[in-house]
Amino acid sequence: MNRIQKKIWMLAAVVLVIMAVIWITLTYYNQKTQSQYNDILQRYLRMNEVTSASQHVVTDLNNYLLEPSEVNLDKLDHSKANIRRAKDDVQQLKNTENEFALTNYMNLIDSLIETTDRSLMFYSESDTEASNREFTEATRISKYISEMTLTLIDTELKTYDRFYRGIIDQSAELKKLGIWLMLLITFLLLMITYWFSLSITRPVQQLTRAANELSAGKFDKEIKVDSNDEISFLAQTFNRMRININNLFQEIQQKAQLEHELQESKLLLKESQLRNLQSQINPHFLFNTLNTLSKKAYLEGSEETSDLLVNVAGLLRYNLKWLDRSVTLRDEVMVIQQYMNIQKAxxxxxxxxxxxxxxxxxxxxxxxxxxxxxxxxxxxxxxxxxxxxxxxxxxxxxxxxxxxxxxxxxxxxxxxxxxxxxxxxxxxxxxxxxxxxxxxxxxxxxxxxxxxxxxxxxxxxxxxxxxxxxxxxxxxxxxxxxxxxxxx
Missing domain, CATH: 3.30.565.10 (Histidine kinase-like ATPase, C-terminal domain)
Incomplete structure (x- = not known):
């Protein structure tokens, strides 16, 4: 049986489902947009990382040429490792629109690394002039890399300009969709609420009309409520109460008729009781008669007969006197002895x-x-x-x-x-x-x-x-x- 509480839970469940669908949709759209923004930002950061790494390579090469030491050489090796990693990251950004420019960009990175290695080689061979010439070339390549980075970033901005505009257009459409969705949800909730309230108020109105009819004394009309919840159970109980009251009225009428008939028969009953009393034997008269017979038997020398009559009188008196009362076990033993004396006789x-x-x-x-x-x-x-x-x-x-x-x-x-x-x-x-x-x-x-x-x-x-x-x-x-x- 569907109960009112179940209906309330169903309404709450519908509202929760609608809210959950909206929340999941908005979360998915927001996550998708955020991922796209993050991808573009990562492209810019990776290109900027190449520029920064190339500048560090030139700076560390200069420091080593000015002051050759193991520490400066380690820093230079670390810088070259960083620019190689940056090159690998940038390589993943290649697409059909930037393939040519990105290929030249990676070639410049390779040229920078090779120029740095030649400068170190000439320096180790004590060819200072050649080493400085390679250092100058490395510095020039680093500048080219910086300029190329700006060019690539500008290209990326132009490439993803359509994407930005698409996001703006989608946001505007989403606002319109949100307004229509809110109106639709409001309409649905109003309809569900109306249906829910009607499923409760309609049976209550039917039950109210039935109660008014009962108060007017109409007990012959069946109470029927079109629902399958607690109100229906209440109506069934109310209907049984109507039937019981109707039966009670009929019983009262029958009892009133019987009462009238009983009043007529009271005189006959009293007369019958008087005749019945006349036919009864007084128990005291019977006890006194047994005692008289016992004394007479004793006076005539029949002691056993006297004792037997005494036991019979005592047993009869006990049976009539203590049937509806409590006694002690001692009293019960005494009457048992009298009873057994009679049985022994x-x-x-x-x-x-x-x-x-x-x-x-x-x-x-x-x-x-x-x-x-x-x-x-x-x-x-x-x-x-x-x-x-x-x-x-x-x-x-x-x-x-x-x-x-x-x-x-x-x-x-x-x-x-x-x-x-x-x-x-x-x-x-x-x-x-x-x-x-x-x-x-x-x-x-x-x-x-x-x-x-x-x-x-x-x-x-x-x-x-x-x-x-x-x-x-x-x-x-x-x-x-x-x-x-x-x-x-």
């Missing part, structure tokens, strides 16, 4: 209970009715189906920041592939019956109560029993965060 010697409890762990807070569903599952699946009954172990022990509650039985075990679904909160069906309901409720309540996920483990082996391990934090989730912040 039922199964007699078929049920064996072993309890290993660390008394220091019993003050930990725990959701009500946490242990009973686990114990009840152990009784149902490990004791009840077997003729010889079974054994249940309950262990409560300390483990650093947690209390470990273990409920183990010697029953048939749980298939391995069904353990994880039970911990994940799924109800597993086995042989037409469901299992895992107690586990699921307990796990969910423990996770919600303590704010942690790792609260229960199930270890089971088919034919060897099952061990349920509840890892009870010693502090609730909020308290853990407070303590962690205090330590930090």
């Amino acid at each position: 039922r199964f007699t010697d078929r049920l064996t209970l072993n309890m290993e409890i660390d008394e220091s762990c019993l003050d930990v807070q725990i959701p009500g009715l946490t242990l009973q569903p686990i114990i009840e599952n152990a009784v149902i699946y490990a004791v009840e189906p077997r003729e010889d009954g079974g054994v249940i172990w309950i262990r409560i022990k300390d483990s650093d920041e947690r209390v470990m509650v273990e409920v183990e039985d010697d029953g048939p075990g749980i298939p391995e592939h069904k353990i994880q679904p039970i911990l994940a909160g799924e109800v597993v069906h086995t042989d037409g019956a469901s299992t895992g309901i107690g586990f699921t409720n307990v796990v969910k309540r423990l996770r919600l109560f303590y704010g942690v996920e790792d609260v229960m483990e199930i270890h089971s082996r088919m034919g060897y029993g099952t061990k349920i391990i509840m890892k009870i934090p010693k502090t609730k989730g909020v308290e853990q965060h407070v303590k962690a912040n205090d330590r930090g």
Whole structure:
């Protein structure tokens, strides 16, 4: 999707490309002109170097003839080497227009060098007159070279006069081209800017008209914007908001109608509630009745029946009272003992209970009715189906920041592939019956109560029993965060 930011970058890129093209063109033209100027200047400098070198040769020859020494001879040799280099440089300047003059010019340089060598030769042979005559000839040749240099430079000036005039004409044309190019670039930028601004303002105007229609209460007209940038996305969001508002109005109308119907049915509902209350049994009446039966059984000498009724009453009272509250682990252990007393009265010697409890762990807070569903599952699946009954172990022990509650039985075990679904909160069906309901409720309540996920483990082996391990934090989730912040 093309976004507004992308369009801005495109506009900036177009401007940069145009500026870069202009800069490269001007730089190329300027570099080309500068190179041509530099070539002409180098021609003049090379010719002038020949004149200077010839004068140095005559001067150094004169010094040597006046005072022959190794130093003066070295200077003379150096001057001759310089004029030879200057000759080679000048030779590269030859063209069709100056070929004849430049050939004579180089011949004069060769004559100067030869005359200088003959003067030295005669001087070494002690022929002073001949040496002076050659020196005079060398001086004359040096003057010819200077005059020839001026002639060649004048010829070069005439030759490149057309070039200078061409550069002036090109500069004038370039100024005209620059003006037209500036006008063209300005026109293009205005067109691009207009197109760019129109691509933004047009969708905004469409969106503004749609907003005015919504403010007038017209929620049935679709909002459509012709663009493919953020404004289009905003229009789509605006359109969804229109649909949601329209749906909300319809829902309000439906709810108003339902409210009217509900008002009419309130009398029937109140009457139904009164009849339902009349049919309920007061829990206190039931507790008092069980206590009365327990005392009567005790007075009649049936102590076991009395104890059983007391345990049933206590268990019923606990189940109704602590379902939605937190209790201590001590309370849970007491109700488990009452529950197991009832089950022992039922199964007699078929049920064996072993309890290993660390008394220091019993003050930990725990959701009500946490242990009973686990114990009840152990009784149902490990004791009840077997003729010889079974054994249940309950262990409560300390483990650093947690209390470990273990409920183990010697029953048939749980298939391995069904353990994880039970911990994940799924109800597993086995042989037409469901299992895992107690586990699921307990796990969910423990996770919600303590704010942690790792609260229960199930270890089971088919034919060897099952061990349920509840890892009870010693502090609730909020308290853990407070303590962690205090330590930090």
